[in-house]
Structure formats: C-alpha cells, structure tokens
Amino acid sequence: MTQVSRFKLKPEVEERIFDLLSDSLIRFKNKKELNDFLDDFLSPIEKTVLAKRLAIAVLIAKGNDYLDIGRILKVTPTTIAKMSLHMKYGNGAVKKVAERIVSSDNAKIILQDLAGIFDVPIKGQPLSEYSKKVAERDRKIYRLQKEI
Template sequence: MTNISKKKLKDKVFVAICDQLTNYISKLDNPGKTKMFLDGLFTESEKIMIAKRFAVIVMIKYGYDFFVIQKTLKLSMTTIYKISEKMDDGEYGFIIDQIPKGSLINKKIKDNPFWSYIETLLEMRMPPKVGKGRWKGFYKATEPK
C-alpha cells in the first residue's frame, strides 16, 4: 500500500514537481533507460498498482469481461468499475488513444514484443495459485523465439 503524506503541497509546488518529472521522463531516449528510471523511482507496490491499472484499461478496451479481469488481475469489482467509469468519463482518453486499435490479434500489434507479451498474459489468464509447474506454460509461451 502506498503512503501519502497528510501534509498537502502547495499547488504551485506540486505543478512544478510534476512538470519536472514529465520533462525528465520525456528526455529518456530508449525503453531501457525509461525502465531503469521508473524502477528506481517507484516501489514494488507502486509499480504493481500502476501496471494493474494500465492492464485494466487495456482489457476493458479490448472487451474483456469484468469477471475475467477480476480473476486475471486479482482485483475487486469495485476497482474495475471505478476505472471503467473513469474511462467512460474520458479521464483516460489519452492513454486509450495510445493503445493499438483493433484486436490484440492484429499483425502490427503482434510484431511489437510488449503487446505480444500482454496478449499472451491475457489469453492465458493466470496460472493456478499452487502446484508444481504452474508457471511453466506461461514462461514457455512468452520466451523469445
């Protein structure tokens, strides 16, 4: 769980900090540097929270049932509904516009390793919680060819 200080920043300071962060991220010139930057900046729980939020947006855009999203990402229906409502209100408009159109089967998308990985993850759902070799099929499906 992320912790946020109860002491509120002045709006001017908050905007300046956000602008500076955006500028630094936009100047990173390759995915490797961006990953290193974000890995150094975010805690494990923050990365999980952001990744799950993004995955919900992707899955809703591609028409996945909320129950499938709940089981795959281990989220409550309340969380999924809140994100869905924000999508309906246009709060994630820019993010949604960055997700390739069509289905995840689209050839252009399949050629991109990131979207191919996401597709594999979504198609396989999640492995059983326990048992020998529970991740074997996932690793086999996602290993580079």
C-alpha cells in the same frame, strides 16, 4: 498501500513537480533507460499498481467483462470500475493509450493472418515442412489473441 504525506502542497508547487515528472519521463531514449528509472524510482508495489491499472484499461478496451479482468489480474470490481470511469469520463488519455495497445495487438494478428494467405507450399518442399510452418503461424496467432 502507498503512503502520502498529510501535508498538502500549494497548487503551483504541485503543478511544477508534476511538470518535472512528465518532462523527465519523455526524455528517456529507450525502454531499458525507462525500466531502470522505474526500478529506482518506484517500489515494487507501486510498479505493480501502475501496471495493473494499465492492464485493466487494456482489457476493458478489448471488451473483457469485470469477472474475467478480476480473475486474470486479481483485482476487485471496485478497482476495475474506477478505471472504467477514468476511461469514460476522464480526459481521454488512458482510453487513447489502451486503444493504441489493442490496435497494435490487432495489427500483429492481421499481419500474421496475411502471412498465411501468401504462404503456399514451395514446389519440392516437403509437405510436412509446410504443415509445420502453418501450425507455428496458427499458434502465433492464437498466442497474440490471448495476450493482453
């Protein structure tokens, strides 16, 4: 478990350092810069804790039950319940991010399905080539549906 100092900060100091943190996080130009920062800034355990919390939120937003979430992520029902409470009664930020991730996943699936509608065999194209294309698209859709 991550250690926190037993010495409390003054509220105004705490607010200023949180502002500094959030201002720093929004200044990254790309994913690599952010990942490099997180690698230096957080311990592996802290990164895992944050990633699992986000994954729990996404799985809740997708409608998964506690048993499945616990089995997939190796987390306790208490941890899942805490994230669920944050999503229901928090300021809405976690829920909004999780729903964006879910809707972006759904958009990928819809685009793959649409590609299938317009995917017709080309005259002179071997049928086996067309079948391979359809099978690959179906596998992509299946993988997208199974992803977090």
